[in-house]
Amino acid sequence: MVALLFKTSLRWRLTLLISGSVVLPMFGTLLIASYQGSQILRKEAEDKLILQAESLAHKVTQWDQKVVQIIQNLSLQPAIRDMDGEEQEPVLKAGIAVYPDIYLINTLDTDGFNVARSDRNPLKYYGDRNYFKQAIAGQEVSREILLGRTLDKPAIVFSTPINQTLYAEDPEIVGVLALAITLTEVTEQVQAIKVGKTGYAFVVDSQGKILAHPHSPQFKALQDFHEYPPVKSLINGRSGLLIFEDSDQNKWVSYSIVLANGWGAIVQQQKSEILNQVYQFWQFSTVLAVGVLIAVGGITWVISTQTIQPLRQLNRAVQLTAQGDLSQSVIAKKPDEIGLLAQSFNAMAHQLKDLFDQLEEKVKERTGELAKANQLITALNHKLTLENGRMGAELLILAEMQNMVLPKPKELQGIEELDIATYMQSATEVGGDYYDILPHPGGIAFCIGDVTGHGLESGILMVMTQAAVRTLIESKSHDFIEILNTLNQTLYKSIQRMESDKNITLSLVNYANYKLIISGQHEEVIIGRANGTLERIDTMDLGLPIGLEEDITPFLNYLTLDLAPGDGVVLYTDGITEARNKAKQMYGIERLCEVVRQFWSQPAEEIKQAILVDFNQFLGENALHDDITLVIFKC
Numbered sequence: 001m002v003a004l005l006f007k008t009s010l011r012w013r014l015t016l017l018i019s020g021s022v023v024l025p026m027f028g029t030l031l032i033a034s035y036q037g038s039q040i041l042r043k044e045a046e047d048k049l050i051l052q053a054e055s056l057a058h059k060v061t062q063w064d065q066k067v068v069q070i071i072q073n074l075s076l077q078p079a080i081r082d083m084d085g086e087e088q089e090p091v092l093k094a095g096i097a098v099y100p101d102i103y104l105i106n107t108l109d110t111d112g113f114n115v116a117r118s119d120r121n122p123l124k125y126y127g128d129r130n131y132f133k134q135a136i137a138g139q140e141v142s143r144e145i146l147l148g149r150t151l152d153k154p155a156i157v158f159s160t161p162i163n164q165t166l167y168a169e170d171p172e173i174v175g176v177l178a179l180a181i182t183l184t185e186v187t188e189q190v191q192a193i194k195v196g197k198t199g200y201a202f203v204v205d206s207q208g209k210i211l212a213h214p215h216s217p218q219f220k221a222l223q224d225f226h227e228y229p230p231v232k233s234l235i236n237g238r239s240g241l242l243i244f245e246d247s248d249q250n251k252w253v254s255y256s257i258v259l260a261n262g263w264g265a266i267v268q269q270q271k272s273e274i275l276n277q278v279y280q281f282w283q284f285s286t287v288l289a290v291g292v293l294i295a296v297g298g299i300t301w302v303i304s305t306q307t308i309q310p311l312r313q314l315n316r317a318v319q320l321t322a323q324g325d326l327s328q329s330v331i332a333k334k335p336d337e338i339g340l341l342a343q344s345f346n347a348m349a350h351q352l353k354d355l356f357d358q359l360e361e362k363v364k365e366r367t368g369e370l371a372k373a374n375q376l377i378t379a380l381n382h383k384l385t386l387e388n389g390r391m392g393a394e395l396l397i398l399a400e401m402q403n404m405v406l407p408k409p410k411e412l413q414g415i416e417e418l419d420i421a422t423y424m425q426s427a428t429e430v431g432g433d434y435y436d437i438l439p440h441p442g443g444i445a446f447c448i449g450d451v452t453g454h455g456l457e458s459g460i461l462m463v464m465t466q467a468a469v470r471t472l473i474e475s476k477s478h479d480f481i482e483i484l485n486t487l488n489q490t491l492y493k494s495i496q497r498m499e500s501d502k503n504i505t506l507s508l509v510n511y512a513n514y515k516l517i518i519s520g521q522h523e524e525v526i527i528g529r530a531n532g533t534l535e536r537i538d539t540m541d542l543g544l545p546i547g548l549e550e551d552i553t554p555f556l557n558y559l560t561l562d563l564a565p566g567d568g569v570v571l572y573t574d575g576i577t578e579a580r581n582k583a584k585q586m587y588g589i590e591r592l593c594e595v596v597r598q599f600w601s602q603p604a605e606e607i608k609q610a611i612l613v614d615f616n617q618f619l620g621e622n623a624l625h626d627d628i629t630l631v632i633f634k635c
Contacts, residue, residue, distance in 0.1 A: 056203070070179065083175050101185055108176040234256050432461070507543075543555055577592060591618070
């Protein structure tokens with residue numbers, strides 16, 4: 001039937017030929033686009049699993065490291081190492097307040113019996129626990145998931161040995177410090193992860209036990225998941241993407257990561273949900289293709305009908321002439337129905353052409369306007385991208401320059417006569433704090449300063465100060481009054497040229513043969529004596545901020561002190577003493593001195609670590625709003 005219509009009907013030939021020439025290329029293009037689109041959807045779904053798994057692994061690792069830091073810091077406290085239960089109890093109570101999810105901290109003697117507890121429960125025996133056995137055997141940090149005796153719910157117990165001495169080659173283990181913490185934060189992090197309607201995440205330990213799971217019955221029962229395909233794969237040393245089928249014959253796509261402590265973070269989603277997006281895309285493509293086919297067929301049918309209609313009218317006129325209508329015999333010689341039809345068609349075609357030409361011209365004009373606007377927007381975006389990239393690169397370069405000019409550990413180790421420890425942390429990418437340690441023929445110069453504010457200008461001024469001070473000292477100018485005066489004259493002019501209002505508080509402390517010379521205005525200098533007493537040296541009368549006035553000669557002065565073996569100096573910037581916690585309380589010089597006094601008998605590095613631990617505990621979750629610098633040296 002179709003073959004007969006194709007042979008006898010011009011309308012069907014036109015329709016089939018035009019539709020075929022349009023539809024076949026369109027279907028080929030649509031098929032390729034649909035395939036590529038489905039691949040992109042699958043890749044996006046897998047990437048989303050990977051991103052969620054990496055995010056969960058990062059958060060759980062941070063949580064684990066935070067708990068490890070808490071228990072290790074507690075184990076270093078003198079009261080803990082002395083194994084005196086009465087002295088340990090207030091320390092344990094203070095430690096439990098650091099983190100709300102910790103519900104018990106206790107100490108155990110070498111036989112596993114309680115020495116002290118952070119709660120008021122009776123002392124108990126824990127010698128049968130694995131975490132005690134691992135810690136008493138010398139393992140630095142142990143973890144064990146169990147059903148806590150105290151809260152009767154799943155918990156993680158972290159443990160670490162308590163050493164009588166800190167720096168012995170073979171320290172004596174006198175007990176174990178154990179910390180029990182609920183999995184509330186880890187569970188919240190797991191429950192926060194949503195992947196579509198079926199996807200979820202969970203965390204297991206190195207043996208395949210559930211640590212955190214959005215389905216509470218499995219979590220509370222400490223269900224063993226070591227046979228679950230992604231968990232089994234992790235235990236066998238294989239992580240990453242995995243497609244598997246569970247016991248209910250549901251197919252899943254999972255991504256697993258092994259954490260540094262041996263735990264595993266797993267995110268999974270049903271494969272059917274992922275494929276459902278692909279199926280919906282294919283359905284849309286099919287509907288679109290059918291719609292286009294119907295539209296093309298309809299349009300082609302209309303066009304072919306309009307094309308052959310004048311020929312049908314001509315055929316009728318020919319038939320009338322054959323039947324004897326002589327009025328039709330002159331069709332070819334003078335105007336008749338065919339001529340009028342041709343004229344009408346030509347007129348219509350001409351009108352249509354004019355109309356389409358006008359429309360095309362308007363489209364071209366509008367397209368040109370849009371192209372110009374797009375070029376302008378593209379140029380502006382490109383310029384903005386280049387500017388942002390340049391600014392970011394400048395900040396990175398300046399931050400790297402600041403780090404490069406700081407004293408290196410190898411340099412400090414070369415100063416054998418002093419025990420030196422240093423620390424610097426910027427509040428932003430580029431800081432305004434400055435310190436340097438410069439050996440010279442006249443002794444060892446300790447320099448510490450603080451540029452007002454922080455950011456690009458402050459960072460540049462810090463680098464300029466470091467270079468100028470080093471140049472002046474290495475030019476064999478050991479008169480610190482002269483150095484400060486020359487430095488002020490140089491930087492004052494540079495600051496004026498920069499049209500900046502920055503200035504620098506700067507102190508120079510020179511040590512030579514147990515003699516100390518202090519000059520320049522900065523924070524108070526803390527002098528620690530071998531017997532544990534502290535002295536605070538006010539530097540307000542020893543100078544004026546650098547760059548504030550063109551001539552500061554009348555304000556410059558110095559102070560000389562004698563030191564003895566075991567004495568030392570603590571230098572710092574106001575980012576430490578003026579830091580505030582959530583209660584708006586200031587850390588203060590008194591608290592800093594108290595920590596220094598408590599740990600002064602320790603090496604400089606231990607004093608520095610004790611200050612930083614206390615400072616971070618005080619600061620809590622508050623962000624750092626100013627740069628902090630700490631320099632400690634002992635004779």
